[in-house]
Amino acid sequence: xxxxxxxxxxxxxxxRFSAMAAEWWDPTGKFKPLHLFNPVRLGFIRDExxxxxxxxxxxxxxxxGLRLLDIGCGGGLLCEPMARLGFEVTGVDASxxxxxxxxxxxxxxxxAIDYRADTAEALLASGEAPFDVVLNMEVxxxxxxxxxxxxxxxxLTAPAGFMIVATLNRTPKALALAVVGAEYILxxxxxxxxxxxxxxxxxxxxxxxxxxxxxxxxxxGVSYDVLTGRWSPSxxxxxxxxxxxxxxxxxxxHV
Amino acid sequence: xxxxxxxxxxxxDVLIVGAGMAGATLALALQSGxxxxxxxxxxxxxxxxxxxxxxxxxxxxxxxxxxWRTLGLAPDLExxxxxxxxxxxxxxxxxxxxxxxxxxxxxxxxxxxxIADRVEGEPLGYLLENRRIRVALAKAIKAAGxxxxxxxxIRSLDLADGGATIVLEDGKTLEAPLAIxxxxxxxxxxxxxxxxxxxxxxxxxxVVATVQLERPHNGVAHEHFLPSGPFAxxxxxxxxxxxxxxxxxxxxxxxxxxxxxxFQAYLDxxxxxxxxxxxxxxxxxxxxxxxxxxxxxxxxxxxxIGDAAxxxxxxxxxxxxxxxxxxxxxxxxxxDAVRLGEDLGSPIVLERYAQWRRFDNVMLAxxxxxxxxxxxxxxxxxxxxxxxxxxxxxxxxxxxxxxxQEAGGAVGDLPRLLRGEAL
Numbered sequence: 001x002x003x004x005x006x007x008x009x010x011x012x013x014x015x016r017f018s019a020m021a022a023e024w025w026d027p028t029g030k031f032k033p034l035h036l037f038n039p040v041r042l043g044f045i046r047d048e049x050x051x052x053x054x055x056x057x058x059x060x061x062x063x064x065g066l067r068l069l070d071i072g073c074g075g076g077l078l079c080e081p082m083a084r085l086g087f088e089v090t091g092v093d094a095s096x097x098x099x100x101x102x103x104x105x106x107x108x109x110x111x112a113i114d115y116r117a118d119t120a121e122a123l124l125a126s127g128e129a130p131f132d133v134v135l136n137m138e139v140x141x142x143x144x145x146x147x148x149x150x151x152x153x154x155x156l157t158a159p160a161g162f163m164i165v166a167t168l169n170r171t172p173k174a175l176a177l178a179v180v181g182a183e184y185i186l187x188x189x190x191x192x193x194x195x196x197x198x199x200x201x202x203x204x205x206x207x208x209x210x211x212x213x214x215x216x217x218x219x220x221g222v223s224y225d226v227l228t229g230r231w232s233p234s235x236x237x238x239x240x241x242x243x244x245x246x247x248x249x250x251x252x253x254h255v
Numbered sequence: 256x257x258x259x260x261x262x263x264x265x266x267x268d269v270l271i272v273g274a275g276m277a278g279a280t281l282a283l284a285l286q287s288g289x290x291x292x293x294x295x296x297x298x299x300x301x302x303x304x305x306x307x308x309x310x311x312x313x314x315x316x317x318x319x320x321x322x323w324r325t326l327g328l329a330p331d332l333e334x335x336x337x338x339x340x341x342x343x344x345x346x347x348x349x350x351x352x353x354x355x356x357x358x359x360x361x362x363x364x365x366x367x368x369x370i371a372d373r374v375e376g377e378p379l380g381y382l383l384e385n386r387r388i389r390v391a392l393a394k395a396i397k398a399a400g401x402x403x404x405x406x407x408x409i410r411s412l413d414l415a416d417g418g419a420t421i422v423l424e425d426g427k428t429l430e431a432p433l434a435i436x437x438x439x440x441x442x443x444x445x446x447x448x449x450x451x452x453x454x455x456x457x458x459x460x461x462v463v464a465t466v467q468l469e470r471p472h473n474g475v476a477h478e479h480f481l482p483s484g485p486f487a488x489x490x491x492x493x494x495x496x497x498x499x500x501x502x503x504x505x506x507x508x509x510x511x512x513x514x515x516x517x518f519q520a521y522l523d524x525x526x527x528x529x530x531x532x533x534x535x536x537x538x539x540x541x542x543x544x545x546x547x548x549x550x551x552x553x554x555x556x557x558x559x560i561g562d563a564a565x566x567x568x569x570x571x572x573x574x575x576x577x578x579x580x581x582x583x584x585x586x587x588x589x590x591d592a593v594r595l596g597e598d599l600g601s602p603i604v605l606e607r608y609a610q611w612r613r614f615d616n617v618m619l620a621x622x623x624x625x626x627x628x629x630x631x632x633x634x635x636x637x638x639x640x641x642x643x644x645x646x647x648x649x650x651x652x653x654x655x656x657x658x659x660q661e662a663g664g665a666v667g668d669l670p671r672l673l674r675g676e677a678l
Contacts (some may be wrong), residue, residue, distance in 0.1 A: 013302040027601065027602045027603045028602065035603050036603070037597055038597075038603075039597070042596060042597070044597060046594070046595065046596075057594055058289060058594065059289070060289055060593070075327070080596070080598070080599075081595055081596025081597055083595060083596070084593075084596035084597075085595075085596040108417040109417065109598065229469075
């Protein structure tokens with residue numbers, strides 16, 4: 001694979017996920033926590049998009065006519081639901097193997113998704129038309145240059161569009177729960193999946209974007225209920241959190 | 256065999272096999288939430304409306320009735336729905352115990368006024384003749400424009416990773432992310448999916464007859480567990496009642512063959528003390544008594560609802576309530592999933608349904624366990640009572656309060672449809 005001069009790819013990171021790629025779609029396998037986590041992310045994306053574009057979520061395929069980009073799409077856990085909701089979806093992942101898994105699965109589901117083994121900066125360099133929605137979910141903590149990466153993603157967002165960033169906060173609680181708890185104690189994720197030092201605080205996301213013409217909302221928290229095994233929206237931003245970044249200043253509000 | 260020139264393939268969100276009361280209600284609930292179901296049954300829907308098809312009446316909990324009301328069935332059902340104001344459960348030793356002012360030590364009295372979570376004016380539930388329910392459902396299915404393939408014979412069922420495929424004998428292929436087994440106690444779908452059942456036959460037959468009462472019933476339902484055998488008197492509209500009781504298989508056969516005069520004489524002798532003068536109306540029905548619980552509610556690309564998941568003793572008329580609760584939970588899970596763009600038949604989605612219904616299933620299992628113990632005793636009272644099935648377990652001690660809520664369907668985290676809210 002060609003590595004662009006200012007590539008956001010950390011080769012060691014790509015290697016780690018490729019090894020797990022075949023298991024992306026097994027909801028009882030290694031990615032079980034991501035499958036459990038998925039509904040709360042899907043609900044957040046859907047509601048934020050419906051509000052901005054004035055779509056009715058009780059309709060089938062409410063987002064018909066809108067283009068969505070999922071950066072770091074993995075096996076397609078977000079791309080497929082978004083395609084079912086009517087978005088014209090492009091899924092990009094640096095790992096050829098992830099893209100292979102994602103393509104195969106989408107085909108079996110009868111979903112037309114444009115999957116590409118590529119990076120944000122390469123997509124930008126290719127002159128790709130900007131997207132109405134850009135998803136930047138649990139990926140920024142894995143890239144080599146997060147500031148550059150998030151600004152490239154802003155450039156890929158259409159003038160009236162928005163981006164969602166989801167990541168892990170660099171707090172002692174996140175270290176305890178997401179790294180030690182999820183990886184080493186619960187064995188939810190293979191040890192080594194996350195490097196706590198690369199987690200980002202919401203203030204750092206804002207700092208990356210200080211020279212961009214955007215309006216940022218959030219952070220929005222999510223929390224896990226051990227009794228029901230379900231995630232739900234929460235005011236707790238100490239571990240997982242999401243932020244929305246609007247290109248048009250009118251759509252969101254500054255924090 | 257002639258090859259059809261262009262075998263037709265139909266796609267849907269959900270393929271529902273079995274267009275009985277459970278399957279039809281689920282189809283309406285899903286359609287109300289924007290999903291596209293296809294109903295498949297081996298018999299035409301009109302078969303279900305015949306006077307001879309189903310002579311039973313069902314107790315419909317107030318929450319279960321809310322679901323039908325939300326789905327627009329109330330105008331067709333209400334004229335035939337008898338309000339249940341009170342349920343009296345008696346485990347007495349002599350005839351007349353229930354009508355006596357002094358209740359026997361085992362008498363339970365459930366009064367609509369005592370139920371929490373009940374909207375002012377709602378009764379404990381309603382009694383409805385199944386035939387009326389079937390007619391109303393068929394009318395609503397037609398009005399909603401739901402695709403019905405009946406009569407249709409299924410040649411094969413394939414539950415694969417990508418989805419469920421059903422091939423009909425006429426060559427049609429049906430595809431959906433999810434199939435539903437709503438095909439009753441002896442579910443073919445359940446067997447195809449390799450889901451086993453636990454349970455046992457009671458070696459008895461349930462007999463059902465409808466009578467015209469002389470005394471007003473005042474909306475009181477009686478369930479008696481007596482040494483002579485368990486029976487229920489379920490009030491119907493126009494001051495009629497549905498009588499349900501257990502007989503030995505041999506006695507039931509004899510009753511079915513008896514002349515109208517002999518049958519009437521039998522009813523007078525057996526129920527006269529309880530109901531006063533009662534004239535048998537045409538139609539007698541028998542049902543084998545057995546308990547059949549599916550080991551699992553789901554399999555890959557398949558969910559079980561109604562009797563296919565849990566067929567219980569009909570004495571209390573509660574079987575349909577369990578199915579209606581399955582439907583409310585499953586419809587909500589599926590409608591919410593489709594609005595998130597999720598794959599309807601994925602294990603993650605199906606697990607939400609199984610998890611939601613596990614509470615009731617655990618209660619059922621616990622009652623079943625209690626029942627096994629009842630079987631291992633020679634105490635004559637217990638021996639007599641065991642034929643009564645699940646009802647007698649509910650009649651024992653501390654289960655009363657639970658039963659109250661359960662009878663009304665107000666246990667646990669209520670699905671939106673059971674709260675009377677649209678999906």
